[in-house]
Amino acid sequence: MPRQADHDRRRRQIAEAVWRLAVGGGLEEVTLRQVAAEAQVSARLLQYYFGTRTDLLLGALKILNDDAEHRARERLALLGETPGMHAIVRGVLLELLPVDEERRTRHLVYAAYFVRFLTDPDLAGVARDAPRALEDLVAGLITQGQDTGQVPRRVDAAAEAAFLVAGAEGLQSSVLLGQRTADEAVAMIDHQLARVFTPTPA
The missing domain is CATH 1.10.357.10 (Tetracycline Repressor, domain 2)
Structure with a gap:
């Protein structure tokens, strides 16, 4: 059975694909299929990890926010x-x-x-x-x-x-x-x- 670290890595891989598409041209017309292609995963696997398009956008945003908080804490520690x-x-x-x-x-x-x-x-x-x-x-x-x-x-x-x-x-x-x-x-x-x-x- 895949380890949690593997699941987290795959979720991040998909989230980063959402971020790249967002920066490249916004999110209004982005589909699950496009995200799957950008992340180089199957549409089935993407839906396994995130479910619906709204769930995907929320999940990718949460990972981004968690990253931001982590980096902010690092900089404040300095x-x-x-x-x-x-x-x-x-x-x-x-x-x-x-x-x-x-x-x-x-x-x-x-x-x-x-x-x-x-x-x-x-x-x-x-x-x-x-x-x-x-x-x-x-x-x-x-x-x-x-x-x-x-x-x-x-x-x-x-x-x-x-x-x-x-x-x-x-x-x-x-x-x-x-x-x-x-x-x-x-x-x-x-x-x-x-x-x-x-x-x-x-």
Whole structure:
């Protein structure tokens, strides 16, 4: 009987085929047969692992999100054992920007999913909940910054978190469209963070 690692490898092989097709021309006209051909597996095997087309898109998106979370944790770990809240929030927000090839490809796949998010209720739920969860994370980090004197008490953590996440998502689109460079987007994030993370005088 195939090991779980073999199943996971095959699921990833199929998911990566979905991502390539998404980046190459979107997902609206992509069929199970096309994904099977791109992944070099049979249509029967693809359906064994993912079932319907919606199940396939959800499954490929979950693997992409799991990858993104894993890579984000790795990058945050590189900040050291005791990074300040400023550095952590900055690291979280930079995950939303296409600042390197890995993140650029990921965000192109997300962009290809966008129309499906608008029209498919199952996918819409995934897209609808993600920003709020990220806002809650950033708000919690800003609140911790207030508790340690890195952020003034007058700052509204929830409002700033919502603004920062929405701003980073908007910059993501402008970088993908070539309207701004990645460096310009990072500079704008840094400008906003400098406004929030003003140490409380001793």
